[in-house]
Amino acid sequence: MTGAASPKRLELVPARAVPRRLEDLPAPRALPWLGNLHQLDAKRLHAQLEAWAAKLGSSYTFKFGSRPVFVTADVDIALSALRDRPGRFRRLATIEPVTAEMGVNGLFSVEGDAWRQQRNIVARALAPHQLESFFPTLQAITDRLRRRWQQSADAATEANILDDLTRFTVDTTATLVFGKDINTLESDGDVIQRHIGVIFPKINSRVSAFLPYWRFFKLPSDRKLDQSLDAVRAFAEDMIRHARERMLRSHGEAPRNILEVMLALRDAPESGFSDDDVYANIMTLLLAGEDTTAYSIAWAMHILGTDRDLQVRLHKAALDALGDARIPRTFADAAKLGLFEGAAFEAMRLRPVAPLLTLQAKEDVELGGIAIPRGTPVFLLTRPAALDDSNYQHAREFRPERWVGRREGGRDGHNARAFMQFGAGPRFCPGRYLATLEMKMVLAMLFRSFCIEHVDDPESTKEIFAFTMMPHRLRMRFRAIA
Ligand code: HEM
Numbered sequence: 001m002t003g004a005a006s007p008k009r010l011e012l013v014p015a016r017a018v019p020r021r022l023e024d025l026p027a028p029r030a031l032p033w034l035g036n037l038h039q040l041d042a043k044r045l046h047a048q049l050e051a052w053a054a055k056l057g058s059s060y061t062f063k064f065g066s067r068p069v070f071v072t073a074d075v076d077i078a079l080s081a082l083r084d085r086p087g088r089f090r091r092l093a094t095i096e097p098v099t100a101e102m103g104v105n106g107l108f109s110v111e112g113d114a115w116r117q118q119r120n121i122v123a124r125a126l127a128p129h130q131l132e133s134f135f136p137t138l139q140a141i142t143d144r145l146r147r148r149w150q151q152s153a154d155a156a157t158e159a160n161i162l163d164d165l166t167r168f169t170v171d172t173t174a175t176l177v178f179g180k181d182i183n184t185l186e187s188d189g190d191v192i193q194r195h196i197g198v199i200f201p202k203i204n205s206r207v208s209a210f211l212p213y214w215r216f217f218k219l220p221s222d223r224k225l226d227q228s229l230d231a232v233r234a235f236a237e238d239m240i241r242h243a244r245e246r247m248l249r250s251h252g253e254a255p256r257n258i259l260e261v262m263l264a265l266r267d268a269p270e271s272g273f274s275d276d277d278v279y280a281n282i283m284t285l286l287l288a289g290e291d292t293t294a295y296s297i298a299w300a301m302h303i304l305g306t307d308r309d310l311q312v313r314l315h316k317a318a319l320d321a322l323g324d325a326r327i328p329r330t331f332a333d334a335a336k337l338g339l340f341e342g343a344a345f346e347a348m349r350l351r352p353v354a355p356l357l358t359l360q361a362k363e364d365v366e367l368g369g370i371a372i373p374r375g376t377p378v379f380l381l382t383r384p385a386a387l388d389d390s391n392y393q394h395a396r397e398f399r400p401e402r403w404v405g406r407r408e409g410g411r412d413g414h415n416a417r418a419f420m421q422f423g424a425g426p427r428f429c430p431g432r433y434l435a436t437l438e439m440k441m442v443l444a445m446l447f448r449s450f451c452i453e454h455v456d457d458p459e460s461t462k463e464i465f466a467f468t469m470m471p472h473r474l475r476m477r478f479r480a481i482a
Contacts, residue, residue, distance in 0.1 A: 019371040022068050026056040035063025042205045046355040046381075046465045053384050059370065065210060069377045070370070073384035075391075075418050077368035081359055081378055083425035086111060088365045091427075092358035092377055098206045101215075102199065102229055103276065106284030107430075115427075117273070118281060121265070123430040125177070125258040131437055134176050135331040141171050142327050142441045144185040149450060153478040158455050161301060161474050165294035165442075166193040172438055173289035178239045178282065179246070179257040192235050195228035196290055201466035207358075236282045258285070285431075291468045292353050293435045297442050298471050300347035302461055303398050305454045305476055310398070311447060314339065315481065318448035327445045337440040340447075342400030344439035348421040349386045350398060353468045356381060357423060382420040391418035450478045 030036050040048060049071055052060060058073040072078060081089050090111050099109040107118040124130075131138075145168045152159040167184040170193050175181045184191040202225045206214065214222045243259045255261045262281060265273045304311055321328070321336040328334045357380040361372045372378065389395045392402065392414045402412045422429035429435070446452070454461075455475035464472040 017369060019366045019369055021371050022061050022070060022373070022376070025070075025370065026060045027068075028052050028056065028060075028062055030063040033066065035065050035067070037063075037065060037210060040064075040208075042208050043464050043466065045208065046383075046469060047463065049356065049379060049381055050383060053381055058384065059368065064377070067377075069379055070367075070372055071379045071381065072368070073381040074368060075385045075415075075420070077370075078357075078380040078382075078385075078420060079417060079424050080367060081380065082357070082420075082423060082427070084365075085359075085425055085427050086115060088362050089359045089378065090362055091360070092207065093360050093375075094207045095203075095358070098203055099280075102203070102225075103233065104199070104203075104280050104283040104287065106277070106281035108284050108288055114272075114277075118277070119426075119430070121261050122258060122281070122285070125261065126430045126434055128433040131433060132331045135334070137175050137181070138172060138437065138441060139327055139329070141168060141175065141185065142445050144168075144171070144183070145442065146326060146445050146449060148185055149446070149478050150480060153450060153480040156477070158475055158477050161298050161476050162294065162470070163193070165297050166197070166290055167191065168442065169290045169294045169438065170196070170286065172434075173286055174239070176434065177257060177285050177289075178243065178259045180239055180242050192232065192286075193290065195231040195235075196286060198225055198228040199232070200287060200291055200468065204465065204467040207467075232283060232286075233279065236279050239282060240278065288429075289431055289434070291466075291470065292431075293438050295353045295468055295470045296344060296348050296435070297439050298474055299351035299353070300343050300439070300443060301446070301452055301476060302454075302458065302471055302474055303347055303350065304343065305452050306458050307398070308451070310400075311451050314343065314400075314443070314447035315451070318444050321444065322448055326449055328441060334437060334441060337444045338404035339400050340440040340443040341436060342403035343398075343443055344436065345403045345419070345421075346398045346400050349392070349419060350396070351463070351469070351471070352383050352386065352421055353470075354421055354423070355383050355465070355469050357420070380420070385418040385420075388418070391415040448481075450480055452476050452478055 028036055028039070031038060052062065053071065053073045059077065060071055061068045062071065063069070091109060095109045096105060096111065099105040107115065107122050110118060145164060148164055149159060164185075171182060171184055182192070184193065202221070206212070218226075239259060240263070243257075243263055247255070247260055247263065255264050259278070259282065262273065262278045265271045266275060266278050304314070317339045321333060328337065359378040359380065361374055361376045361378060363374045365372050367378070385391055387395050393412045399412070402414055422432040453476065455477055456473065461474045462472045464470050
């Protein structure tokens with residue numbers, strides 16, 4: 001029989017799902033012209049977006065002025081977008097001009113061919129096998145931090161945790177990447193971290209600003225930024241001078257660190273790599289390597305400061321791994337610090353320094369059954385999936401052993417895809433091996449020799465979003481363990 005198809009027959013033809021449009025997604029109530037701008041505070045952006053996800057569901061939109069922004073906390077959708085780079089997604093397009101005018105448009109913010117070239121250099125230099133030869137230096141820097149904390153314990157004074165930890169991470173990055181030990185841990189002067197600390201929040205507020213007012217007039221905070229950029233540029237120029245002198249003395253020896261690789265590339269004919277690119281990448285590595293790692297350790301300390309039993313367990317684990325030593329003695333010792341790595345990962349999961357990854361669609365694209373028009377900002381929330389019991393058993397509990405091997409009683413079969421603290425896809429964090437090593441070295445050193453407690457009510461420590469999520473008002477003190 002021909003003619004009109006029966007309804008049964010029609011069901012056999014797979015229906016092509018029509019993608020949902022952004023307008024079909026849930027959205028918080030918006031005002032005309034302003035959209036949801038009146039509800040957004042750059043310092044609490046992550047918290048507002050997470051609150052909307054809890055209320056509206058994992059994928060929704062909000063309005064930045066009249067412009068829709070797509071937000072998702074769905075792991076599959078987030079991973080599809082992160083992996084589709086540099087193909088159909090890029091970083092949020094406001095990031096590149098903001099970093100370029102500050103002179104810090106390096107690997108994190110560049111796009112296209114420039115990204116490929118820079119990625120290669122940085123990823124090779126930060127690969128795990130490079131870290132073994134760097135280990136003795138990291139060990140020495142960790143011991144300086146231990147001595148600083150010992151002084152604080154001896155004096156029974158409150159420690160300035162964030163300051164100490166950023167000194168530690170900047171000393172580490174500068175020595176590994178630029179070959180210069182700046183030893184801010186043992187100096188008390190006007191250290192470079194103070195200036196770096198000005199730049200990150202300013203990138204954050206400018207990237208999310210409704211109008212680029214600073215191109216027309218400057219507020220006191222913009223003038224302060226300019227001073228910090230000048231100070232950091234002088235610091236970088238000093239690094240470059242130092243590296244050039246060494247290269248001259250070494251008569252064509254292979255480059256010893258990332259800065260020397262970049263300078264050699266800068267000098268190669270037609271490399272297209274300029275002085276500005278060298279400077280921008282020095283800055284990028286200092287910025288990317290400082291707050292992220294320091295704040296992740298600080299969040300771990302914040303959480304552990306309220307859990308005496310876990311501190312005792314970590315002390316025992318440190319004694320097992322280190323014996324009489326106060327810090328890991330060899331690279332192989334560091335491999336035995338699984339529980340400390342687990343503690344760092346739990347802190348990153350519960351208190352993510354990267355709660356929000358911001359991308360933009362380069363063309364019209366369908367993502368998770370949703371039609372995303374070209375140019376739409378795509379915001380990925382990393383925490384909701386990490387707190388979901390379907391991804392982690394008892395997801396809201398701090399359980400370092402869930403990250404260690406089964407033999408040590410760990411591995412709860414969690415969904416590793418739901419951990420997006422280092423991003424994913426071709427642009428995942430190239431510093432994650434270094435960061436992981438730094439975090440476990442510091443935590444093992446800490447719990448081998450000290451116990452820690454909060455000076456204030458831990459609830460008074462607040463999350464502040466300044467490109468990375470920092471603990472505000474973290475006040476702690478140390479007690480030495482014999
Ligand atoms: C706990 C510490 C750290 C965290 C949580 C972290 C997190 C991230 C995240 C989420 C991204 C974006 C990834 C993506 O778009 O898929 C990123 C990129 C990056 N990170 Fe890290 N990071 C950390 C430490 C470091 C360190 C120590 C360095 C280097 C010294 C570093 C250098 C970079 C660079 C250069 C990029 C840009 C990569 C690219 O766009 O190709 N990070 N990081």
